[in-house]
Amino acid sequence: MSKVVFWSPLQGGSGNSAHASAAAISIGMEYRLKLLLAHGGMAKDRVEGAFQTGAYALDHSLISFQDHGMDALERLCLNRRLTRDNIRDYTLPLLPERLDLVQGNAKPEGTMPGYRKELLQSICAVANQSYDLVLADAGCGIPKDGSGDQALLETADLIVVSLNQCIEGLDLFFKDGGRPPVINEKPYILVLGRYDKYSHCTLNNVKRRFGYKGTIHGIPYTTDFLDAWNMRSVLPFLQRSRNLNNRQPSAAFLESIRSLNKDILTQLDMTSVLKLVERGA
Secondary structure, eight states, rough: OEEEEEEEEESSOOOOOOOOHHHHHHHHSSSSSOEEEEEBBBBBBBBGOOOOOOOHHHHHTTOOOOSHHHHHHHHHOOOOOOOOOGGGGGGGEEEEEEEEOOOOSSSSSSSSTHHHHHHHHHHHHHHHHHHHEEEEEEEEEEOOOTTOOOOHHHHHHEEEEESSSSSHHHHHHHTSOOSSHHHHHSSSEEEEEEOTTTTTOOHHHHHHTTTOOEEEEEEEEEHHHHHHTTTOOOHHHHHHHOOTTSSSHHHHHHHHHHHHHHHHHHHTTTTHHHHHHHHOO
């Protein structure tokens, strides 16, 4: 199992949670993998904004966070009862046998304040045994010491860094220490959200200006995706849009997500999965 963590140094405007959710859904639809989508924030936040998860899962009066989501997983870890066989009982299936979602905590500090980092690391270790790939949203900004977001970044095999075409934000990331030290210790992919191909700040110009030799992707803005996010209907939107022709407004967005996914799987040495899709298997 491998873990990909999406993170942004920007406090807004990067599309980090949108990138994570769209990538997870697209991989789940197109590749024969079991995926887990998680995040280090509170319930209803971050990637959960993409989905109609149902009142039974989000209404505190109908279900206790002790029995579902990250709070339940943390309690099971404390009692040493979380296993590869029961972890899926506390997740929400988004794509049957392909993609599950773990909802966030009821409180920002998690179930056991002070033990958040250790618990997240233990949960990730168990998820390693049950899923082919975990995608996690580590939020925006420099994570606090001991936080769940810090734990996610430290256990990542690959980090997707979400930026935009604002030069100030790019300068902060590349020049002014606007990233946690762990980023320098891990392989990472850069993504520019709300990408405008007509801007002077193109992918090639960014690489040239900052001397960046790695991979960079542009995820263009699309009204249809924004509307789908606002209606918590990203999953049906992507399911409907799988076979759009190039003349459709959302086609460039979907192709950019597919390109990012191929890059992720290639960097994780999961090329056998890519070859199956290319052969139509």
